[in-house]
Amino acid sequence: IYDIAKEVLKVYPDLLKMSQEKAISICRDFAFNMILKEIKEDLERFRVIYDSWYSEKSLYEKGKIDKVLSILKEKGLIYEKEGALWFKATAFGDEKDRVIIRSNGEYTYFASDIAYHYEKFNERKFDLCINIWGIDHHGYVPRIKGVLKGLGIDPERLKIILIQMVNLIEKGKLKSMSTRKGEFVTLKELMDDVGVDAIRFIFLSRSLEAGLDFDVELAKKQSQENPVYYVQYAHARICSVFKKAKEKGIEKIENTKINWALLSGKEEIELMKLLEEFPSVVEASALYFAPYKITYYLLDLAKNFHEFYTNYRILGEDENLTHTRLALCLACKNVFKNGLELLGVSAPEKM
Template identity: 40%
Template sequence: MTPADLAAVISDCVHTAIRSGRMSAEVPPQIRVERPPHRHHGDYSTNVALQLAKSAGLPARTVAEVLAPLVSLANGVAKAEVAGPGFLNITLESGAIGALARDIVLAGDAYGRTDRLGGLRLNLEFVSANPTGPVHIGGARWAVVGDVLARLLKAAGAEVSREYYFNDAGVQIDRFARSLLAAAEGSPAPEDGYSGAYIEDIAAAVLHRQPGALRLPEAEALAAFRAEGTELMFDEIKASLAAFGTRFDVYFNEKDLHDQGDLDAAVARLREGGHVFDAAGAVWLRTTDFGDDKDRVLVKGDGSWTYFTADCAYYLNKRGRGFERVVIMLGADHAGYVGRMRAMAACFGDDPDTHLEILIGQLVNLVEDGRPVRMSKRAGTVLTLDDLLEAVGVDAARYALARASVDAMIDLDIDLLTRQSNDNAVHYVQYAHTRPCAVQRRAEEAGIGKGAPEDFDPSRLTHEREADLLGMLAEFPQVVATAATLREPHRVPHYLEQLAGTYHRFYDACRVLPLAGEDPDDLTRARLWLTEASRLVLRNGLQLLGVSAPERM
């Protein structure tokens, strides 16, 4: 029985109490069921009585005393006891606890998936690095967090489209083209341009594609380096992200917004809403009406568009594609965008709390021998995703970046992340996955199977370490749903580390396979089901992180 199953049982009991006239109350939309800190308090605890007390007009303890006998009579429940100001501590029957092992094995890949966010259609934009250089290490953080969050949202039932916004319009692309042309000519980079070995590499690749580019008039040469160079750079960005295990459903070009007239349409829509005004030769959006610190320019005095206008058109484009919620991940240097973006959504007639969500992530530092690593081999002073992968590998990098809350700066220690020891969190969890794999291999070699589902006896799983492990396995669907709902992917690796520790303690205390000369029995088979269930949850959790689940280490 999972916490969700027990929450449904408690909800039924609340409705029974109301229908029978034992109390009158408003049933809370969500009933919380948690593992108590101490096992002697039971298998689970709920504060539902405290939630009901106000609407019932009764002390919480009285409400708990009404519910306790009803919960105690439910299938799979051994007893429900009132504690403190109104908590219910619930102990399950051993069979109800142990049956979870079979349920997990039969569910397989589906265990951990829920419909918590069912019906939500969401556009998730992340990374979106400018195509003027490789993905830097801050973008690497979003490449992991965005990818893992998309996996979690889908596991929680949402329909998610992963999107990369390709900024291929604007002055930064002009500077990039001038930088490439200068490198091809052997000249110094423009004062406001880009430098680094990657610029020379891209410039050489453009000349390989168009050997006569340097003989063209300057305007045509710049156009050639702009078009070819941007395409080559973006191909490199895509390749780096693919090597990191991050994929996108849509690559959206900013240039298309300009070519299709989306910016004009967005401004017209905003003007129709009464939020646009003209002043000092420019066109403005009155975002201060919706909490922004100042109004924003849409069209400059020279008739050119601002970046913010493209942001408006892009948001409107996403909403026009039927996405109920637009989620945008930005680095800490873009924190100032939140106010203007929320105001922009309101100007379109949307509710910023419903239709727009902006996540801000903090910086990442790479550390070696206790000192920050500053230089990239290829991109000059900016550390790149490729630098990170070369230093620590995909699994260690993804796990470490997913493990930290996005609102905290992190230092990635190369020495720690390449260490094959329990100090390295990803190694600790992956090693925990190899142990049940090894047990299963030994069982197969000895000709011992876990038997058919109908022969599984869950009541044999009564050891304290077995109960601890089953309790941890039961938490997985709730962890996934909560991580998705709160946009906190770091909850998953933290859970996996707790599960790994719990499995190691079970492994040390409970012999799964019989000793030489002994015959397997019902307990052997029950523990093989529990072993397989543990392996599946560890694997499912690592898959949500995009991290491999090795069978041997």
């Protein structure tokens, strides 16, 4: 708040001489734009890009809320009680009816949520909407699904994903955080500390239903204990193999010299079997909204590749065997790169 106030005074040095109403309006708009700009910059750095940013305020300005409330009123799904306007949420399985407009005339968040979802389905013609909410909002699910049903929209077209909270571990201890006390770690601070790749990979290494303990020290380690390093190192290792192959005069893999029957070792066969699974892993990850399936798969592939690399000589005397093992390495390299790209994680060529 102090930082924003300093910036406002730089732009509006006469702010304190203005009327209270005008000054508050200027401060509100300035703070909104400044904070939103920082959020967008942080998300872009985190490789999260939104195609559209939607203003809740526009729902009021364009009359979207009044429009949807009139529809609910026509359907007999809202009523007045104690000076407030209520939605008959109990008719759709909720534990109690919900307030849309308070007795003092203020609209609740529920009012704008109703209008926003109605506009998405009925005006912007979404087939499926996916909402990602914190687990503490689980009680909100029945009312939003109920109001969609009341509006004649199939509730199954709204997929609500509830995610668990993240615990931050520093030096083996749980970091205490409280937004009320102003004690918290921002995404920007975490990116500065451990890097984007580590955060994305580790965040995506758990199912949505499972909690996550984010170990800051582990995320910074350059060893096989660090999952993202372990996978990225496998990709970099393969790039190193091809660099050495060029130094030995092998500019490219010759298909006529590939003979898959030459790969009969346990690790080689396991690696080929794993590579064949990749398309089905990606498909399952998409169908079940479970990117962690790709993370688990890449860790398993990295483990098998490192074992293969340790136990077999890739650039050997047998020309056909060399080209065949290089072909296997190339397949692994492509899968590592594609898998990491799907997770929004880089695939470095050297580490």
